[in-house]
Amino acid sequence: MEIVLAIMIGxxxxxxxxxxxxxxxxxxxxxxxxxxxxxNLLIFLLGRITKGSPPIIPGDLKVFEAxxxxxxxxxxxxxxxxxxxxxxxxxxILIKRAYKVVKTDDLDEMNAIDQDS
Amino acid sequence: MxxxxxxxxLLLQLFLSIILMFSWKRISWQRVISILGGILNxxxxxxxxxxxxxxxxxxxxxxxxEAPFGITFVADTLAVTLVLLTSISGVAVSAFSASSxxxxxxxxxxxxxxxxxxxxxxxxxxxxxxFNLYVWFEIIIISSFVLITLGGEKAQLExxxxxxxxxxxxxxxxxxxxxVLYGLTGSLNMADLSIKVAAIENRGLVEITAILFLVAFGxxxxxxxxxxxxxxxxxxxxxxxxxxxxxxxxxxxxxxLIRVFTLIFVGDVFMQDTILVMAILTLIxxxxxxxxxxxxxxxxxxxxxxxxxxxxxxxGMYTEVAIAGTIFYLIHDIVVKTNLFMVGGLIYRIKGTNxxxxxxxxxxxxxxxxxxxxxxxxxxxGIPPLSGFWPKLSLLNAGFNDQNWWAMGAILFxxxxxxxxxxxxxxxxxxxxxxxxxxxxxxxxxxxLNKTRKIQLVAPIVFLSLISLYIGFGAEHVQQLSTRVAxxxxxxQQYIDAVFKTGQxxxx
Numbered sequence: 001m002e003i004v005l006a007i008m009i010g011x012x013x014x015x016x017x018x019x020x021x022x023x024x025x026x027x028x029x030x031x032x033x034x035x036x037x038x039x040n041l042l043i044f045l046l047g048r049i050t051k052g053s054p055p056i057i058p059g060d061l062k063v064f065e066a067x068x069x070x071x072x073x074x075x076x077x078x079x080x081x082x083x084x085x086x087x088x089x090x091x092x093i094l095i096k097r098a099y100k101v102v103k104t105d106d107l108d109e110m111n112a113i114d115q116d117s
Numbered sequence: 118m119x120x121x122x123x124x125x126x127l128l129l130q131l132f133l134s135i136i137l138m139f140s141w142k143r144i145s146w147q148r149v150i151s152i153l154g155g156i157l158n159x160x161x162x163x164x165x166x167x168x169x170x171x172x173x174x175x176x177x178x179x180x181x182x183e184a185p186f187g188i189t190f191v192a193d194t195l196a197v198t199l200v201l202l203t204s205i206s207g208v209a210v211s212a213f214s215a216s217s218x219x220x221x222x223x224x225x226x227x228x229x230x231x232x233x234x235x236x237x238x239x240x241x242x243x244x245x246x247x248f249n250l251y252v253w254f255e256i257i258i259i260s261s262f263v264l265i266t267l268g269g270e271k272a273q274l275e276x277x278x279x280x281x282x283x284x285x286x287x288x289x290x291x292x293x294x295x296x297v298l299y300g301l302t303g304s305l306n307m308a309d310l311s312i313k314v315a316a317i318e319n320r321g322l323v324e325i326t327a328i329l330f331l332v333a334f335g336x337x338x339x340x341x342x343x344x345x346x347x348x349x350x351x352x353x354x355x356x357x358x359x360x361x362x363x364x365x366x367x368x369x370x371x372x373x374l375i376r377v378f379t380l381i382f383v384g385d386v387f388m389q390d391t392i393l394v395m396a397i398l399t400l401i402x403x404x405x406x407x408x409x410x411x412x413x414x415x416x417x418x419x420x421x422x423x424x425x426x427x428x429x430x431x432x433g434m435y436t437e438v439a440i441a442g443t444i445f446y447l448i449h450d451i452v453v454k455t456n457l458f459m460v461g462g463l464i465y466r467i468k469g470t471n472x473x474x475x476x477x478x479x480x481x482x483x484x485x486x487x488x489x490x491x492x493x494x495x496x497x498x499g500i501p502p503l504s505g506f507w508p509k510l511s512l513l514n515a516g517f518n519d520q521n522w523w524a525m526g527a528i529l530f531x532x533x534x535x536x537x538x539x540x541x542x543x544x545x546x547x548x549x550x551x552x553x554x555x556x557x558x559x560x561x562x563x564x565x566l567n568k569t570r571k572i573q574l575v576a577p578i579v580f581l582s583l584i585s586l587y588i589g590f591g592a593e594h595v596q597q598l599s600t601r602v603a604x605x606x607x608x609x610q611q612y613i614d615a616v617f618k619t620g621q622x623x624x625x
Contacts, residue, residue, distance in 0.1 A: 020286065025278070032285055039292040046300025073299065076248055080292060083255045087285060090262055094281060097266070098274040110275045 005045045012038030025095040025105040032091060036084040040077045047073025122168055123177045123192040125161045126200050127243060129154070130236035137229040147228040148215040154232070155208030162197070162204040169197045174605070174615035176245065184617045185309040191245035193612060195444065195602045199242045199372060202448060205584060206364045206455040207235045209577035213459050214357040216566075216573035217466065222268050222355070230267075234260035234361065241369050245616060247298065247381075248305045250373065251291055254337070258284045261366060264358045265350060276350035283346035287336035294329035298381075301326065308616035311380045311609055327382040331391065334377065338370030340429055341398040344422045348406065351421070352414035352471075356462025359414060363421050364455030368447060371428045375443070378432060379606040393433030397527040400426030404534035413471040413546070414461045416538060417454070420497065423531055424450055427512060430524055434515050441603035442511030445595055449496070449504040449588050456493040456581040463574055464490075464546060467563040469554060473542060478551025486575070487547045492582040494543060496589060498536045504588035507596065 012034055019031025050069040057064060099105050133154040140146045169175060169192050179188040192200075211231070218227055237256035244250050261284075266277045299305060301322060302313040317323055332343065339347040347367070351359050374392075382388060403423030410416045428450070431443030463486075464479070465471050480487040492503070499505025509532060516525040563571065588595050605611055 016289075020282065028278075028282060032282070032289075035286075035289050039289050039296065042293060043296040043299065046296045048300075070303075072305070076295075076299075079248075079252065083252070087255070087259060087262075087288075090259065091281060091285070094262070094266060094274070094277060097269055098278055101269065101271050101274050107278070110278060 001049060002045065005041060005049070009038050009041050009045065012041065023107045025099065025107065028107070029088070029091050029095060033084075033088055036080075036088070040080055040084075043073050043076050043080065047076075120175065120177055122165055123175050123190050123243060126158060126165060126204065126239050127190075127236065129158050129161055130232050130239060133158070134229050134232040134236060137232060138226070141226060141229075142224070144220055144223045147223065151211045151228045151232065152208070152215060155204070155211040158235075159204045159208050162201045165192065166197045166201045169194060174611065176615050176618075185304055185306045188249050189245035189306055189308070189616055190243045191308075191612065191616060192243060193602075193615070194598070194605055195372075195375070196242045198444075198448065198598065198602065199368075199451075200239050202451045203235060203238050203242070203365060205581070206361065206451060209455060209459070209581050210357055210361045210364075212573050213360065213462070213577040216570045217357050217462055218355055225267055227264070227267060230260050230263045231361070234264065238365055238369055242372060245307050246305050247295055247307055247310065251288070251295060254288060254291065254369075254373075257366065257369060258288065261362065265354045265362075267358075268355070270353075272353045276353035279346050280350035283336055283343075287333050290329055290336070291333035294326055294333055297322070297326045297329065306616065307376070307380055308613040311383070311613055314381050315383070323382065324385065324387065327378075327385060327388050328391075330377050330382070331374070331388065334370045334373045335395070336370075337367065338374060338425055338429070339367050339422050340395050340425055341402050341422075342395075344399070344403070344425075347422060348410075348415060348418045351418040352412060356414065356458050356465060359417075360455045360458035360462070363417065363458045364451050367421055367425055368428075368451055371425060371447060374429065375432055375440075375606065379440070380609050380612060383609065389433050389435050391433075392429055393521075393524060396426045396430035396433050397523055398426075399423070399429060400527045400531035404531045404538075407538050408534060411473050413464065413473055413476070413542065414458065416473070416542060417457050417461060420457075420535065420538065421454060423535065424454075424497075426531060427508065427528065430528065431512055431515065434512075434519055434521060434524060436515050436518065437600075437603045437607050438511055438518065439515035440606055441596070441599040442508045442515055444599040444602045445508035445511060446505075448595060448599070449508055449585070452581050452584050452588065453493050453496050453504065456578060456585065457497065459578050459581070460490050460493055463563070463578065466561075466566075466574065469557045469560050469562065473545040475552050475554055476546045477549035479547045481551060489575070489578060489582060490547070491543070492585055493578075494539050496585045498539045499532060502589050502592070504585050504592070506589070507592040508599075511596075511599075 016031045016035030016038055019027045019034060047070045050067055053066060053068045055068045055071045102110055137147055137150055174193040177190045178184065234257060237253050237260060241250055241253035244253060262281055265280055266273055301317055302310055304310055304313055314323060336343045351362055400423055403419050403426060407416050407419030407423060410419060427446045428443050431439040461471060468476055496503040496505050499509050509528060512528055513525055
């Protein structure tokens, strides 16, 4: 399971970075989304995957005795997902506005600010 | 009561943002609330600073969860100094915004977002948890995205696309670095990480994590070769926004670098050399970039990059004198850079342009204002006894102790270039004969503003100039402060003890 996830994370990072390097604005956003998903899965993987043992102490015990799934990575991913969701929705609105105003989705043509005013 | 003091500046900003959101449509209320709230926040920050100065590092555990498990807020001297500077810049920019930002922008929630930005900055300085730092960074960048796009002019949107992409990429790299670090240590608390990272045997992975952090914070701090988003975007929003960005946003990246590389990844020679090389190249490339620009605010943008080099170079040399120089420069730079962008805004308001070729004759028209503008400009160069001189002296001293001629050369070169640039700006904007410009219609020139508005524009510049003068003439006190901060940073046992409450004698 770990090896499959590791390969998948690698693919997601590579695909995300490739998309960010493209010139189109839409592909840029897609790249950011894919990269974000890769990062979230990476946290999940590095928190050690444990199957079918929730982090709940049985009633008659005081501490954990068996291995249990670490809840912190899940909390981290949840936070990161919410944050990236907010940022991505902002990004989509931003590119829509930018496309309307600049009238191109080619990043190379967005260079009016580099010329002197 | 006093333990919660650590959180007061944070809670106050949150409270202010909420009040401001409730008075969404009432712009005149928002102006008053923002300025009064800023003054109150300044008071609270001074109180916190004085308390930490007397009693040493204070911590508070969120929800009373013991140190490695809960989220810790740590107020050490570095954090409270930066909170104080944030409050100083915050109140100045609040007052400046009240007059210089047009009502159309204010109607779309400029002030609430501005205070959310300050909230994020203060949170980032005070937190002692690496994931919490990530969350504060996100609050900072989402607020800054709104501020940079507010108004939706063409240049703003183009700048925002670049700013957005690079910053979000930095966040992703930061998140990746946190994931790897958590996988290695199983901890997120910075003090705990400091102990656990030192004990890891697989140094190769630690080094890679350190590089991930360096790249993530390097993009935020705009060091060579990761700075290209900054000159593409910082001159596009209104100057009040550029002022808070230029003064504080890159500095939070520098703060994170300082924190991570003095607490978690300590004593790694390869990383120190990498930082040193990046710093030297930042100093040179930022300076050369500023030399060829003709837009005043672009010149200042490149100068931000150039002077980030001074802060990173001390971290690269990693001696107590060098870190003290870095901290002193950080203190000086936040005040001066905020002030410079406001000066840029004021000049724009007077002349209707920021192109230094078309500017001129400011001294003939406004002699007293020109003298005022001289203070931040020449503080930046560091003409003794103004504030930029002393930290450079510390850094040169540190370079000399290390026999590090490359670093010394870069410091002197960047200093010289800054002098050339500021001399060019000064002679073009202030001394050159007036250039006749076509009058812009629908533009509110400075001379047509009413008296309150004029005071609101000039008073923040006076305020920050006075603080600059204090940093220059009262350098002894600031040096004492920076030396103490450097001592705390070099001896990170103090920080760890404060978080885990192991040492009883927290007083330095």
